[in-house]
Structure formats: structure tokens, C-alpha cells
Amino acid sequence: MKSLKNIHLLKVTLLFFIFLFACEEKKISEKSTWSLINEEIFTPNCANCHFSGSTIARQSGLDFSSNNIYNNLVDAKPKNLAAQRDGLVIVSSEGGMKGLSKSYLWEKINAYEREHFLSDHPEYGQLMPPGDNFLTDGQLQFVRTWIEESAPNLSSVADEILLQNTNKYQLPNFTPLDKPSNGFQLHLKPFEVQPDYEKEFFVYTDLKLDEDKYVNKIEIEMRSGSHHFLLYTFDENTPSNILPEYGEIRDLRDENGILNITTLTSMQYHIFFNGTQWPSLDFRLPDGVAFHLPKGTGIDQNSHYVNYTDSTMIGEVYTNFHTVEKSEVKHAAQLLNLSNTAIILPPNKVTTLEKTFPVNEKIFLGQVNSHAHQKMTEFIVQIVGGDRNGETIYWTDDWDHPPIINYDPPIELNKGQFIKLTATYDNNTNKTVGFGFKSTDEMMILFGWFYK
Structure with a gap:
């Protein structure tokens, strides 16, 4: 009888553990x-x-x-x-x-x-x-x-x-771009960026256009360490004594970090054309839309590298402009460049800034991306007025690699509506920070393109 009781006890114990482990298994997989x-x-x-x-x-x-x-x-x-x-x-x-x-x-x-x-x-x-x-x-x-x-x-x-497993894909090493079959290429040849230094410079480049060109795709490839690479044209009313010489390297600051007034003056006549904070960009406009580059246009290339290391860094940039025939273009794209320069960020404080820009005629907004520096924690773009009043069309908390958002179909905005920018900054330093060109200064810019 004792052995039978032991067998019965063993069965009960086994059933208990089977039930216990079954419950435990269910607990592990209770979420699908x-x-x-x-x-x-x-x-x-x-x-x-x-x-x-x-x-x-x-x-x-x-x-x-x-x-x-x-x-x-x-x-x-x-x-x-x-x-x-x-x-x-x-x-x-x-x-x-x-x-x-x-x-x-x-x-x-x-x-x-x-x-x-x-x-x-x-x-x-x-x-x-x-x-x-x-x-x-x-x-x-x-x-x-x-x-x-x-x-x-x-x-x-x-x-x-x-x-x-928290490993992540890493972007590939720098690879030079092949020249486009239809279009042209710009190349900022390798240059040095000294240790613990920010190097930002401009090179006005003759595109040697003997006729109008229409660009519907831009590729940019940069060596690592770039803060941004931007392309500008100049306002047609730029005084001849302000317009830079082709091929001249114009540093934004001298070796002591002092702003170069001549370079700063020429920047006041810039018209933003394209650019990125990403090391690699493949920017395409929709079929039937292209940027118009008139005959004789020059491009001011602006490269900004930040080297926080104790060794010399090498920078280099390739840009490809892919062109299409005029007969393929239904809409000429124009550049959006909305900027708030009234930036004052008190020390050790979180500050939110807003600025609203009017829409003066009907436009079709095809793309936007933000540009700010390292104290930015949130950047929001909203529509004010009309049927889409209050709609958020852009959001990011990534100052270093902000998303480039394309709208397909483009967003229709009408006269009387507004584009509202809201940016939040966390200034955790003991100094007031304002608008400026160094990565330790701040900016609040919305780039993009639209057509009418």
C-alpha cells in the first residue's frame, strides 16, 4: 500500500509540474x-x-x-x-x-x-x-x-x-559617383579638416552651360564627417563686385575662427538650390517636374565638415545633375527656403520658437526637410488655414540627419494659408545661444521645393 501511495504521490507531483510549466510556457508566449x-x-x-x-x-x-x-x-x-x-x-x-x-x-x-x-x-x-x-x-x-x-x-x-540583438546596419564607405549619362558632375576634390576644427567653405563653380538645362535628379556623395553640403545660385541682381570668382575657395572663417566678412556678404545674395545633411543623397523630382538652370548659371558649392577628433580628417564631395529635355517638363520646380534667424536661447533652458510664413499664391508643395543644429530636439511643420488647418506635415527630432519628406501628390496650398514652423531647443550650456553658422550655434530653416 505504501508503494501505491508513493506512486499516486508521484503522479500528482508530475501533474503539478506539468501544469506549472504549461502555465509558465503560456506566460512566455501570452503576447502574439x-x-x-x-x-x-x-x-x-x-x-x-x-x-x-x-x-x-x-x-x-x-x-x-x-x-x-x-x-x-x-x-x-x-x-x-x-x-x-x-x-x-x-x-x-x-x-x-x-x-x-x-x-x-x-x-x-x-x-x-x-x-x-x-x-x-x-x-x-x-x-x-x-x-x-x-x-x-x-x-x-x-x-x-x-x-x-x-x-x-x-x-x-x-x-x-x-x-x-541590437546591432544595426552601418552606412557603406564613401564611393565616388560615376558621371551621369545625361547631365554633368561637380567634384570637390579631397581636402583636409584639421583636428578639433570646423571647416566651412564655398566654391563658386562655372557649369559651362551654353543653353538652358532642366534637372530632375540630383545625387550627392560625401566622405564621412560632413555636417552639410548645400548648393546655391546667386540672385540675378547680385553686384558684380560681390559675385565671387569661379574656382576661388572662400572660407567662412579664418584660422582663428573669425568670420570672413567678404564671404558673409556674398551669402546675402544666395538662392538655395539643393543640399543635404546625409552622407548620400538620391533626390528625384516626379515625372514632368524639373529645376530650370538658365544658360550661364553658376553654382556656389558650400561644404561644412566638423572634426572633433585628434587627427586630420579628409573631406570630399561629388554631385551629379541629371537632365531631361525641355519637352518632358510640365512644371518648373522652385526652391522653398523658409528661415527664422530671430533665435535667442537662454542658458540651461528649453525654448520653443514659432514662425509663420504666408502663402501668397497657389502652390503645390512637393518636398520639405528641416535644417537645425545640435540643440534642436523637435522640429514641426504645420498648415495654418484652409481645409487642412492645423495639420502636421513634417516632424523630426533628429537634427543631424533630418528626414526628407516627399508628398505624392504634392500638397496644394492657397493664398491666405500659412506654413508654420515650430522648433524646440535644449540649451544645456551656461551661455546664450543665437543664430549662427557653427554647429554650436543654432538655425531654424525649412528647405524644399514646390511648383505653381
């Missing part, structure tokens, strides 16, 4: 893979731009703050027309490699296929999240596994341990 993706990947990385009512949510059709986001992703048609033509859905439930290859979302987040994305699918827009804020390797593998397992809503199909 989709829930984890939504809560730990999409919400922190996507929802700050793709939120209800935002232009980006409207443009992409994706509102990551919505409770219906799963149904808006899985087997849903993307708004991007090129992706539609290629037969993609946002997330395919077909499963396996085939399902992965049919998922537009995977194309947009897979940073390791960046070169393929930029060269083969430029019409898909930019990689997400924007800037160089790539998802971690673990997050990518977690999402990939979910898609390959047919993107289920409720079940657990990916190991949560994957999310512990």
Missing part, C-alpha cells in the same frame, strides 16, 4: 508576435510620424496609432503607385520567401538592401525609419520571421530572444 511587433517596433519607431490626422499617415495610408493597423497592413494595397505596379501589398500573408518578396513593408525597412532599394526602386520613397535610424538586426529578423510565417495576428511565430 504581431503584438510585440506593434508595441516594441512600430509604436516607438513609426507612430511618432504615422499618427492619426498627420500628412504622413494620410499620404501612406498607415496610421500606427490606430487599433486597426493590423488590417491596414496585411494584404492591403500600398498607396505608392510604383509598388502597386510591381504587384506588392504592404505585408503579404502568403508566407515564405515569396510572401517576403511581395511585402512592400520589407522593402522599406530592410536597410541591408539599401543599394538595391535606391538603385532599383527609387520611386518607393526613402527607407524607413527615415535618416539613419535603422531598425536593429533583431527587430528586422523578428519582422522577417513574422512575414515568412504568413503574418498571423494572434499566434507566436518568432523567438523573442531575437529582439535582444
Whole structure:
């Protein structure tokens, strides 16, 4: 009898442990893979731009703050027309490699296929999240596994341990651009940036245009360490004694850090043309839209490198202008350059600045991107007035690599409406900071393009 009691006790004990481990297993997998993706990947990385009512949510059709986001992703048609033509859905439930290859979302987040994305699918827009804020390797593998397992809503199909891998894709080393087949190339040859020094200079370059040209694509490639690279033309009323000589290198500051007044004076006649804070840019205008470069136009190249290291840095920049025939152009793009120079940031204080710019005639806004320096913590662009009053069309908290947001179709703005800029800065120094050209000064600029 004693042995029978022991056997019975053993059975009860085994059943208890089976129940205990079953409960523990259930506890580990109580959240589905989709829930984890939504809560730990999409919400922190996507929802700050793709939120209800935002232009980006409207443009992409994706509102990551919505409770219906799963149904808006899985087997849903993307708004991007090129992706539609290629037969993609946002997330395919077909499963396996085939399902992965049919998922537009995977194309947009897979940073390791960046070169393929930029060269083969430029019409898909930019990689997400924007800037160089790539998802971690673990997050990518977690999402990939979910898609390959047919993107289920409720079940657990990916190991949560994957999310512990925080490695990220790194942008490739500098590679010179090949010359465009239709167009022309500019090249700032290698130059030195001394240790613990900011080097910013201008070179006015003769494009040698013997006829009007129409540019619909610009590529820029820079060595690492660049704060920005900008292209300007000059106002047609620039005095001849102010217009720089072609090929002359004009430093913004001398070796003692003192501003060069001659260079500063010429900057007052600048008209912004294009540029980037990213080390690599592939900027394309929609079909039928191009920038007009009149015969005889020159371009003022502005390079700014920041070297905080104790060794000499080498800078270098390539720029390609791709041109189309005039007969292909329906709309001449114009440059947007909205700037607030009234910047005063008290020491050890967070300050928010606003400035509103009027729209004086109907325009179609195709692209915007912000420009600020390292104390900027948030930059917001909103529409004031009209049917889209209060709509946020741009947001970033990344001063170093701000996103470039394209609008397809362009946003129609009418006379009487306004574009409102709101920027927040955290000045954690003991000195007042104002507008200026050094990275330790501040700026509040919105660049972009539009047509009438």
C-alpha cells in the first residue's frame, strides 16, 4: 500500500509540474508576435510620424496609432503607385520567401538592401525609419520571421530572444559617383579638416552651360564627417563686385575662427538650390517636374565638415545633375527656403520658437526637410488655414540627419494659408545661444521645393 501511495504521490507531483510549466510556457508566449511587433517596433519607431490626422499617415495610408493597423497592413494595397505596379501589398500573408518578396513593408525597412532599394526602386520613397535610424538586426529578423510565417495576428511565430540583438546596419564607405549619362558632375576634390576644427567653405563653380538645362535628379556623395553640403545660385541682381570668382575657395572663417566678412556678404545674395545633411543623397523630382538652370548659371558649392577628433580628417564631395529635355517638363520646380534667424536661447533652458510664413499664391508643395543644429530636439511643420488647418506635415527630432519628406501628390496650398514652423531647443550650456553658422550655434530653416 505504501508503494501505491508513493506512486499516486508521484503522479500528482508530475501533474503539478506539468501544469506549472504549461502555465509558465503560456506566460512566455501570452503576447502574439504581431503584438510585440506593434508595441516594441512600430509604436516607438513609426507612430511618432504615422499618427492619426498627420500628412504622413494620410499620404501612406498607415496610421500606427490606430487599433486597426493590423488590417491596414496585411494584404492591403500600398498607396505608392510604383509598388502597386510591381504587384506588392504592404505585408503579404502568403508566407515564405515569396510572401517576403511581395511585402512592400520589407522593402522599406530592410536597410541591408539599401543599394538595391535606391538603385532599383527609387520611386518607393526613402527607407524607413527615415535618416539613419535603422531598425536593429533583431527587430528586422523578428519582422522577417513574422512575414515568412504568413503574418498571423494572434499566434507566436518568432523567438523573442531575437529582439535582444541590437546591432544595426552601418552606412557603406564613401564611393565616388560615376558621371551621369545625361547631365554633368561637380567634384570637390579631397581636402583636409584639421583636428578639433570646423571647416566651412564655398566654391563658386562655372557649369559651362551654353543653353538652358532642366534637372530632375540630383545625387550627392560625401566622405564621412560632413555636417552639410548645400548648393546655391546667386540672385540675378547680385553686384558684380560681390559675385565671387569661379574656382576661388572662400572660407567662412579664418584660422582663428573669425568670420570672413567678404564671404558673409556674398551669402546675402544666395538662392538655395539643393543640399543635404546625409552622407548620400538620391533626390528625384516626379515625372514632368524639373529645376530650370538658365544658360550661364553658376553654382556656389558650400561644404561644412566638423572634426572633433585628434587627427586630420579628409573631406570630399561629388554631385551629379541629371537632365531631361525641355519637352518632358510640365512644371518648373522652385526652391522653398523658409528661415527664422530671430533665435535667442537662454542658458540651461528649453525654448520653443514659432514662425509663420504666408502663402501668397497657389502652390503645390512637393518636398520639405528641416535644417537645425545640435540643440534642436523637435522640429514641426504645420498648415495654418484652409481645409487642412492645423495639420502636421513634417516632424523630426533628429537634427543631424533630418528626414526628407516627399508628398505624392504634392500638397496644394492657397493664398491666405500659412506654413508654420515650430522648433524646440535644449540649451544645456551656461551661455546664450543665437543664430549662427557653427554647429554650436543654432538655425531654424525649412528647405524644399514646390511648383505653381
